[in-house]
Amino acid sequence: MKRRSFALAATVLLSTLPAWAQNYPSRPIRLIVPFPAAGAxxxxxxxxxxxxxxxxxxxxxxDNRPGAGGSIGSDAAAKSPADGYTLLLATTSTHSIxxxxxxxxxxxxxxxxxPVAHVGNAPSIMxxxxxSPAKTVQEFIDYAKKHPGKLNYASSGPGTIVQLSAELFKxxxxxHVTHIPYKGTALAIPDLxxxxxxxxxxxxxxxxxxxxxxxxxxxxVTSLKRSPLAPDLPTVADTLPGYESNTVxxxxxxxxxxxxxxxRINAAANAALADPEMKEKLSxxxxxxxxxxxxxxxxxxxxxTAKWKKxxxxxxxxxx
Numbered sequence: 001m002k003r004r005s006f007a008l009a010a011t012v013l014l015s016t017l018p019a020w021a022q023n024y025p026s027r028p029i030r031l032i033v034p035f036p037a038a039g040a041x042x043x044x045x046x047x048x049x050x051x052x053x054x055x056x057x058x059x060x061x062x063d064n065r066p067g068a069g070g071s072i073g074s075d076a077a078a079k080s081p082a083d084g085y086t087l088l089l090a091t092t093s094t095h096s097i098x099x100x101x102x103x104x105x106x107x108x109x110x111x112x113x114x115p116v117a118h119v120g121n122a123p124s125i126m127x128x129x130x131x132s133p134a135k136t137v138q139e140f141i142d143y144a145k146k147h148p149g150k151l152n153y154a155s156s157g158p159g160t161i162v163q164l165s166a167e168l169f170k171x172x173x174x175x176h177v178t179h180i181p182y183k184g185t186a187l188a189i190p191d192l193x194x195x196x197x198x199x200x201x202x203x204x205x206x207x208x209x210x211x212x213x214x215x216x217x218x219x220x221v222t223s224l225k226r227s228p229l230a231p232d233l234p235t236v237a238d239t240l241p242g243y244e245s246n247t248v249x250x251x252x253x254x255x256x257x258x259x260x261x262x263x264r265i266n267a268a269a270n271a272a273l274a275d276p277e278m279k280e281k282l283s284x285x286x287x288x289x290x291x292x293x294x295x296x297x298x299x300x301x302x303x304x305t306a307k308w309k310k311x312x313x314x315x316x317x318x319x320x
Contacts, residue, residue: 024084024261028059032088034073036066040122040203044249044287045089048119048269051278056268069159069319070094071105078107082256084265087116092161092248092308095301100309101159101319109301114257117269118297120287121246123223124165125207126236127216129195137219137239140199144175152178153199154188159319164308165201165222165245167315172240192216201245204229205286222246228283248304249287250297262294 031049035041042064049060065073070093077088095109107113126137134140144151155163158181170177177199182188185206191197193215200207201222208230210216220236221227222245237243251269253262272278273289282289292300311317 024264025056025058027085028061029053029056029084030061030063030086032063032065032073032077032086034065034067034070034077034088034090034094037062037064040247040285040287041089041091041249043285044120044282047278047281047285048089048272051275052268052272055271056265058268069098069102071098071102071107074098074109075106077252078112078254080254082114082254082258084253084257084261086254087265088113088252089119090250090252092246092304095250095252096248096304097159097161097164097308097312099305100312101317109305110298112255113252114255114262115294115297115301116251116253116257116262117266117294118248118250118290118292118300119269119273120249120282120289121223122249122285122287123204123221123227123246124162124201125204125211125221125230125233126169126219127192127200127202127207127210128198128219129192130214130217131195132198132217134219135217137234137236140219141173141175141239144173144177148176149178151175151198152180153201154180154182154185154192154197155200156185156188157181157183159312159317161245161247162201163317164311166199167311167317168245168307169201169236169240169243171311171314172243189216203247203286205284208286223288227286227288229286248300250301266294 031045033042033045045062053060065076074094080086099109134143153166185202188200192200211218218233220234222236224237224244270291273291279289
């Protein structure tokens, strides 16, 4: 019902905007993806803009600008004209974690951007070897407390959402588990399966196949609610109330994007995300669609930034 209401509101809004806004867009819209092609963010961008373009009456062109943790592409978007023809698909890495890790970014994630829509969340999955004595989140916590400093966890590198998910877990559980950084979670999986690594918070669609074929054990998902991809898997929050770690995806424009144009793009995004076919496609990518207002995106990112900054400062985490 809520999704239908948003879709109806989006349709009404599109028909009541000023004439100049109704004529927008008159040429292709560039969506900057600050990560490499074929990655999760890129696949989400291409899936979303296919349907969003139909709702908006536009052609989207994906512009991959990877590098420096997403700051290269984000900087390009921030310095683009505020005419509605350049947008950015930002993530937790670019707009929540990045500002807390980097000594200086070439842009301000608040002052130099216009929030448009919070379009999706991607939870992670808590994985352990099949030989682990822990079969539940609570059992892992209990075992770690009985063996302080003797367990370890893998990450895809310092300062990544993978490391921060584990550090947040450690902080809330009150346990000591040693960090072992890898150059990507794919490189850590074999060591996790062999038992050399005790814990990994991997992306849900990447980690779940190893669980389904019996090579790894899943203890929980990092979203507040159970994931449609793994409805039988409990949440970590069932054991640690309030625990949540998602990769947040948000659409932004450069600062100064006119409110009428923001409203039109937001309406098109919400209408696309309310589409049942879109929901099914995103589910296969491990992404939960979110229908929102620009203000809700701004609040989500502000809350996310505060949460990760606290962990980064307390745990003395760097990107080195």
